[in-house]
Amino acid sequence: LFHKQNPSSMPPGKMGWPIIGETLEFLSAGRTGRPEKFVIDRMIKYSPECFKTSILGQPMAFLCGPSGNKFLFYNVNKSVKVWWPNSLQKIFPNSLQNDSNETAKKVKRLLPQFLKPKALQRYIGIIDAISQRHFASKWEGKEEIIVFPLAKEYTFWLACRLLLSIEDPDHVTRLVDPFHLLASGIISIPTDFPGTPFNKAIRAAKFLRNEFTTIITKKKHELAMQMATPTQDLLSHMLSLVDENGEHVLSEELIAEAIMGLLLAGYDGVTSTITLIIKYLAELPHIYDAVYREQLEIAKSKAPGELLNCKDIQEMKYSWNVACEVMRLLPPSPGVFREATNDFLYAGFTIPKGWKLHWSAHSTHWNPQYFSDPEKFNPTRFEGTGPAPYTYVPFGGGPGLCPGREYARLVILVFMHNVVKRFRWEKLLPDEQMIVHLSPTPAKGLPIRLISHEVTEKED
Numbered sequence: 100l101f102h103k104q105n106p107s108s109m110p111p112g113k114m115g116w117p118i119i120g121e122t123l124e125f126l127s128a129g130r131t132g133r134p135e136k137f138v139i140d141r142m143i144k145y146s147p148e149c150f151k152t153s154i155l156g157q158p159m160a161f162l163c164g165p166s167g168n169k170f171l172f173y174n175v176n177k178s179v180k181v182w183w184p185n186s187l188q189k190i191f192p193n194s195l196q197n198d199s200n201e202t203a204k205k206v207k208r209l210l211p212q213f214l215k216p217k218a219l220q221r222y223i224g225i226i227d228a229i230s231q232r233h234f235a236s237k238w239e240g241k242e243e244i245i246v247f248p249l250a251k252e253y254t255f256w257l258a259c260r261l262l263l264s265i266e267d268p269d270h271v272t273r274l275v276d277p278f279h280l281l282a283s284g285i286i287s288i289p290t291d292f293p294g295t296p297f298n299k300a301i302r303a304a305k306f307l308r309n310e311f312t313t314i315i316t317k318k319k320h321e322l323a324m325q326m327a328t329p330t331q332d333l334l335s336h337m338l339s340l341v342d343e344n345g346e347h348v349l350s351e352e353l354i355a356e357a358i359m360g361l362l363l364a365g366y367d368g369v370t371s372t373i374t375l376i377i378k379y380l381a382e383l384p385h386i387y388d389a390v391y392r393e394q395l396e397i398a399k400s401k402a403p404g405e406l407l408n409c410k411d412i413q414e415m416k417y418s419w420n421v422a423c424e425v426m427r428l429l430p431p432s433p434g435v436f437r438e439a440t441n442d443f444l445y446a447g448f449t450i451p452k453g454w455k456l457h458w459s460a461h462s463t464h465w466n467p468q469y470f471s472d473p474e475k476f477n478p479t480r481f482e483g484t485g486p487a488p489y490t491y492v493p494f495g496g497g498p499g500l501c502p503g504r505e506y507a508r509l510v511i512l513v514f515m516h517n518v519v520k521r522f523r524w525e526k527l528l529p530d531e532q533m534i535v536h537l538s539p540t541p542a543k544g545l546p547i548r549l550i551s552h553e554v555t556e557k558e559d
């Protein structure tokens with residue numbers, strides 16, 4: 100399929116306007132909450148395997164279907180390399196995604212050590228404790244809340260604790276807004292004038308870089324004084340790495356950049372998934388009931404005050420299938436970009452060197468060939484052997500598979516446990532639209548009315 104032949108035709112498709120290409124169509128499909136339409140419409144019109152377009156200032160080929168996904172997962176550093184939009188490269192000049200950077204490679208190799216299931220097990224109790232504190236201070240006693248900003252707080256709070264051991268609420272609050280500005284400026288048209296999302300993101304990145312440098316210096320001091328341990332959080336882990344000569348492996352600058360990248364990678368996707376779980380559970384009472392039953396069993400098995408553990412998480416099978424179905428319908432990460440490092444043929448089409456490539460989870464997640472009635476919410480799709488290989492790809496695949504997926508799973512499941520244990524809820528805006536910029540978000544942040552189980556039980 101992918102071997103070299105005589106130059107063949109370019110992929111079918113439209114390059115759109117000069118420079119902006121089809122960027123506006125791409126962004127507006129997201130803005131109206133139907134990002135999959137950009138991909139699926141073109142697959143139908145041009146080819147189910149590959150089409151060309153021009154977005155974010157670049158000629159680009161979308162490789163579609165399971166074979167497109169697989170090709171892009173496995174050919175990194177062969178026919179393709181990782182590429183991020185120019186906006187991201189300007190915000191993160193030392194990004195971990197820059198594969199030519201040797202030290203970045205070291206950080207990448209280190210991440211799985213901290214983020215693998217075994218290493219994360221010891222944090223389940225902490226995640227539960229923080230989650231309970233979050234519900235006690237932000238949800239309980241309220242009749243109406245807006246979910247998205249609270250989900251952001253929860254996710255960011257946890258990341259600050261698990262990656263950096265920051266516990267002071269004022270400190271977390273000081274970081275959260277710049278962080279959101281950074282996240283929203285990443286996929287934007289890179290015009291650097293005061294007031295543009297891109298400009299705000301660059302300024303936020305500068306502020307956060309300074310903050311993290313201060314945190315790193317403090318942590319270094321604590322480690323030296325044995326007031327912190329190397330395993331207490333990811334930062335301590337990174338700071339404690341020394342080579343055979345006793346020299347520190349990672350520079351402080353790179354650690355600051357790595358932490359920022361990690362917070363960013365983990366923050367948006369998890370926040371979006373949690374918010375959308377609340378949305379779907381409000382819309383689908385039978386799904387809510389099944390999740391509630393599963394979580395209630397686990398809650399009943401615990402002694403008062405006992406925190407969740409690894410075994411409890413294993414019991415949350417149905418809840419995880421629900422989360423997976425949410426990520427199928429509205430993938431938190433819109434897919435990833437690559438760049439062709441030489442001319443090659445794909446599915447009989449010529450892809451020229453320098454062209455950007457994109458795999459989009461929508462090309463399979465919304466394809467009836469792999470997911471029957473794709474628009475239907477059906478968590479049972481994930482039972483048994485589950486979806487066919489390379490069709491369900493919210494976390495990517497192959498060597499670049501997201502190293503944070505287990506972390507995401509724990510944070511999402513602990514949240515589901517604590518929320519259904521306490522409440523039912525109703526959407527206050529039944530027709531609230533979705534917007535997809537980086538990750539999908541309800542346009543008004545998902546305002547809901549909370550109904551506490553205690554109240555319902557008393558009324559019964």
Ligand code: HEM
Binds near residue numbers: 172364430494
């Ligand atoms: C629902 C939540 C999440 C989703 C949907 C998600 C999705 C993804 C995807 C699609 C990729 C790209 C794979 C590729 O290049 O082909 C990725 C990479 C990455 N993710 Fe996640 N992610 C999530 C949460 C997290 C969390 C919580 C962390 C960290 C704690 C994290 C850290 C990373 C890192 C460091 C990479 C880059 C890996 C590399 O370049 O080798 N992610 N993620």
